[in-house]
Amino acid sequence: MPKTRNEIPQQDRWNVEALYPTPEAWKDDFQKTQGKEPALRWPELAQFKGRLSDPSALLSLIEYYTELERKLSKLHVYAHLRLDEDLGNDAFKNDFGLISGLIQDFQREMSWMEPELLGLSEKDFKGLILHASLQPYRFHLEKIGRMRPHTLSSEQEELLVLSGKALDATYRAFGALNNADLTFKPAVDSKGVEHPLSNGTYLNYMRSQDRHLRKTAYQNLHLGFEAHANTLCELINGQVQSHLFLAKARKFGSCLESALFPHQVEPKVYENLIASMHKSLPKMHEYIALRKKILKLDEIHFYDLHVPLIEEANTQMSYEEAREAVIASVEPLGKKYQESLKKGLLEERWVDIYENARKRSGAYSSGCYDSMPYILMNYHGTLNDVLTLAHEAGHSMHSLLSRQTQPYIYSQYPIFVAEVASTFNEQLLLSFLKKKAKSKAEIVSLINYQIEGIRNTIFRQTLFAEFELQIHKWAEEGVPLTPTLLKKRYAELNRKYYGEEIVLDPEMEIEWARIPHFYYNFYVYQYATGLSAALTLFQKAMASEKIRDGYLEFLSSGGSRYPIDLLQKAGVDMRKSDAIDSALKQFEELLKELKKLS
Known part of the structure; x- marks a missing residue:
């Protein structure tokens, strides 16, 4: 049976105390932030109604609500981290429910803003966002303007916000x-x-x-x-x-x-x-046949797809060894990047390492503008776990660099680019491990991991x-x-x-x-586009210092541009099929390598 949460040593848990030293401290901050009566928690927001054509009023509103949103985000991150430690803990469920409800109240009390802005004539709106005092928020306001055809009246927008909790119930x-x-x-x-x-x-x-x-x-x-x-x-x-x-x-x-x-x-x-994937399916069929042959199976089933192709390569790696490998592998991204990651993994306790009873399954990277990154793991020592640590560390460093570089309003990178940094770091680790490999079995294992990565993440x-x-x-x-x-x-x-x-x-x-x-509402395709972009950028960045610098700039850009534009500036155009075709070509080349070594 998995250990209970209390049996996990503190050094193996993430440092939630850096957010709030105790649950009581969280409750105190919650009470200070929750405002007044539920019907109107933050009357300061309402005082700007009807005044948004005035640049100074709009600026004051943006500054007020972004500061409030930052506080809510910190409260939310702590509550969800604690709940994910133990999904059966009623106290954590209660706290998470409280902050979720408070965020819904915030969204409801802010629901009038966009309809009011979009109620301005297009000419007046464009003139407003060109005002000098609003230039730090221009891109943010342009995104609101883009939603004009899909924004409802303030009353209808409030109803949509009120429906949020019910719609999330499933x-x-x-x-x-x-x-x-x-x-x-x-x-x-x-x-x-x-x-x-x-x-x-x-x-x-x-x-x-x-x-x-x-x-x-x-x-x-x-x-x-x-x-x-x-x-x-x-x-x-x-x-x-x-x-x-x-x-x-x-x-x-x-x-x-x-x-x-x-x-x-x-x-x-x-x-x-x-459509591009359909054209490449024969190569996947070829890989399945090769896997069946290497494993010497009469029939191949879905439960045969994850087993290492060579038994002696099925070695376990301790978490400490995995951590050292991940840190060493990012050296090509520069000393500053490497030292930041090393500090996070070794000193700041970003990671909740091992499985415990009722802990959320899987892995993720979380955090907020005013916190360190947090990484949830359920580490068992497999190669996949080692690569998962590299993956989540990639997310965390993307978040850290964006928060260090961008103002709060642009610190969150778009979902579309989220998987690029994570899978880029997987490629760094795979490259590092290949160079360190001491046997044919290890090389075959790593090649197959790359193939499996493309199979699982793109196909x-x-x-x-x-x-x-x-x-x-x-x-x-x-x-x-x-x-x-x-x-x-x-x-x-x-x-x-x-x-x-x-x-x-x-x-x-x-x-x-x-x-x-x-x-998650059409999220999964971004794993495929993300890995395709990452594989393309990795090849380019390892061959060009200029592209590498551009990639680091991309990691620091947060959400300051639209995702397609962020990637294009980094060196890959996702409007075309080139990146996907390049990734699928790499799959084909890896398949050839595997055949030669088998």
Whole structure:
């Protein structure tokens, strides 16, 4: 059984005390920030109503609400970090609920601002944002102006804000079910020994050389979700319906357009990704056949896709060793970058390292403008865990550099570019480990990890993106989402992407039910575009100091431009298919290398 939270040593936990020394200190700050009565918590905001045509009033409002938003963000980060430590802790649930409600109140009390600004004539609005005092906020205001066709009256905007908590309920319910309530039968190895199965241990078992352990882990995890297929279908349907509601309310032509428009990403970027992927699927089919051959299998199943191709390369790495490797690998980005990361991982305790009972599964990077970065891990010592640490450290350094360089209002980088820094750091670590490799087995293992990285991050996430687009299109067409329909389409896509060689086990059909990103509103495609951009930038940056400097400037740019423009300035144009084609070409070259060494 996983350890309890109290059994995890302090040095292995993230330093939440740097945010607030105690839960009581958080409560004190919450009380100071929460304002007055729930009906009108911050009357200071309302005093600007009807005055936004005056540049000085608009400037004062922006300064006031950004300062308040910073305080709320700090409160929110602490509450969500504590809850993710133990999703069954009622006190943490309560605190997270309180700050979530307060943020909703803030959004409600700010909901009049954009409609009032957009109520100005286009000429007056353009004149306003050109005022000298507002130049630090010009890009922020231009983004608001872009939403003119999709902004409602102040009363309607307030209603949309009020609906937020209800619309998020399906995601919260999925999180509670997935992370806290779902239990699974133990996995069983070839000797008949049972092993506790959880979301946190699952991938570790998938990399085991014991095929019976892999098979039973795969079956029992998915059977756990299958037992709740109807509930999970209703949850994902509820989330899709919330996306459809908001798209229609804001007068978008589709859910996809609604999700991409605020970031100035055209739907064709999404559609081109899927189209490019379809052209490269024969190479994926070729890889599946090669994996089957190397593993000497009569049949290849989905539970055979994660196991290392060479047994002797399946070595464990302690967290301390992983940390040192990650720090050493970023040397090409300069001493300043490396020292900042070293300080964070060694001294400041950015990372919550190991799994404990009821801890959130997976990994992420979090934090706010007034905090250090925080990294959630569930470290088990596999190569994947080592690369995950590099990945999340990439996110964290992107956040740190943006916060150090940009004012608060531009410190948050757009989601579209979020995966570039993380996967760039994975490439740095893989390059470092390849140079240190002492055997053919290690080199094969690392090449295969790169192949698997592209498979999981470009091919698999594009499969998810295609599935996500389909279920939203069905909702737009009024087609009811049922478990049978979702299973059928998911199986069809897996057959298309992985080819005829792989066995489609019945359990595979329910996999859609355990993917949290389907609740994130067209997020997953950005893993594919992000890795494509990262692979392209990595090749260029390692060959050119100028590109490397441009990449570091990109990491410090936060959200000061639209995401496509940020990447173009760094050296890659995502309006074209070049980066995706380049990444898929690298997949082909890696496949050739693997064949030679096998």
